[in-house]
Amino acid sequence: MTGKLVCVTGASGFVASWIVKLLLNRGYVVRATVRDLGNPDKTKHLSELEGANERLHLVKADLLDMGSFEAAIDSCEGVFHTASPFYFDVKDPQAELLEPAVTGVINVLEACAKTPSVKRVVITSSIAAVAYNVRTRGPDVVVDETWFSDPEYLREQQNWYQLSKTLAEETAWKMAKDKGIDIVTINPGMVIGPLLQPTLNTSCAAILQLMNGSSTYPNSSFGWVSVVDVAEAHILAFEVPSANGRYLLVDKTVHYSEIVMILGKLYPGSSLPTKCVDDKPFVPTYKVSKEKVEKLGLEFTSIEEVIKQTIESLKEKKMLKLESNL
Numbered sequence: 001m002t003g004k005l006v007c008v009t010g011a012s013g014f015v016a017s018w019i020v021k022l023l024l025n026r027g028y029v030v031r032a033t034v035r036d037l038g039n040p041d042k043t044k045h046l047s048e049l050e051g052a053n054e055r056l057h058l059v060k061a062d063l064l065d066m067g068s069f070e071a072a073i074d075s076c077e078g079v080f081h082t083a084s085p086f087y088f089d090v091k092d093p094q095a096e097l098l099e100p101a102v103t104g105v106i107n108v109l110e111a112c113a114k115t116p117s118v119k120r121v122v123i124t125s126s127i128a129a130v131a132y133n134v135r136t137r138g139p140d141v142v143v144d145e146t147w148f149s150d151p152e153y154l155r156e157q158q159n160w161y162q163l164s165k166t167l168a169e170e171t172a173w174k175m176a177k178d179k180g181i182d183i184v185t186i187n188p189g190m191v192i193g194p195l196l197q198p199t200l201n202t203s204c205a206a207i208l209q210l211m212n213g214s215s216t217y218p219n220s221s222f223g224w225v226s227v228v229d230v231a232e233a234h235i236l237a238f239e240v241p242s243a244n245g246r247y248l249l250v251d252k253t254v255h256y257s258e259i260v261m262i263l264g265k266l267y268p269g270s271s272l273p274t275k276c277v278d279d280k281p282f283v284p285t286y287k288v289s290k291e292k293v294e295k296l297g298l299e300f301t302s303i304e305e306v307i308k309q310t311i312e313s314l315k316e317k318k319m320l321k322l323e324s325n326l
């Protein structure tokens with residue numbers, strides 16, 4: 001039992017709920033920030049976690065309210081900054097994505113800089129802040145921690161979520177240097193796996209849409225990774241003293257056609273899309289280096305296993321209704 005006090009921001013979300021769960025399992029005392037303490041959809045699944053009665057404290061905080069993380073971070077040894085909006089259907093990218101992502105990092109790191117007990121801040125960044133630039137990606141190209149997404153390129157492409165994560169990570173590294181804060185970033189691809197929260201999140205929705213009668217699949221290739229592995233990597237990045245810099249987290253990069261194939265093998269007879277949404281060549285896959293994160297001690301769950309866990313969880317939560325014979 002460590003008994004160490006740590007803070008997790010955006011604790012209601014898909015990824016952060018798993019970070020909270022694994023921290024409680026390891027004996028940490030956790031201050032978990034939530035935007036709306038009065039909404040059971042955001043708090044009940046956290047309060048029901050093993051160890052929550054004794055060691056979980058929910059604290060209200062909003063990325064846009066300067067100073068609102070100070071109480072949650074006070075006296076903490078570690079901070080896991082995971083809160084950031086993640087969705088693609090935006091009307092006002094500045095207000096909905098860019099502002100909360102960047103202001104949120106500033107807000108959280110300002111609070112950390114004022115709190116001498118904080119030894120390390122682990123920030124949930126994304127492959128979105130890594131792989132999106134003019135460099136060509138292809139099956140033989142290995143994307144590693146030296147890659148950075150290009151904000152100008154992302155603006156031109158109107159890839160607003162990717163831009164929000166790129167600007168947030170840039171801001172984090174600059175503040176860490178200016179204020180002498182020890183930060184580590186975790187940069188996962190598309191995260192899937194069992195849901196703890198009662199509502200559907202963006203990355204699990206990407207799998208659900210393939211099983212919900214859609215006739216086509218997207219012409220995209222993404223790196224995929226297990227939510228449990230992502231949570232574990234955050235904790236290793238805090239616990240391993242030599243952890244530093246960025247850690248990419250992708251088990252495998254595949255085109256949606258391959259996800260459909262895996263689903264077909266796992267759930268024969270289910271109604272899956274049969275064709276790609278367009279007639280263009282398939283967007284190429286690429287490799288993502290695992291070397292650095294494996295040195296931290298992380299072992300990856302296979303994409304096939306994680307897809308199965310995701311579907312089983314979506315069924316259990318009644319978000320996916322399969323035919324009774326499947």
Ligand code: NAP
Nearest residue numbers: 010013014015035062063082083084085126190191201203
């Ligand atoms: P999620 O379930 O939608 O969680 C997002 C969290 O951010 C929620 O707790 C949300 O709070 C919080 N949040 C959003 N705006 C906020 C604000 N203004 N103030 C305070 N909290 C706010 O998404 P997720 O997939 O777990 O994503 C969590 C983190 O992982 C994000 O930083 C995301 O960029 C990163 N990430 C996710 C993936 C993935 O595939 N899932 C991949 C790479 C990186 P509410 O619940 O109150 O809305």
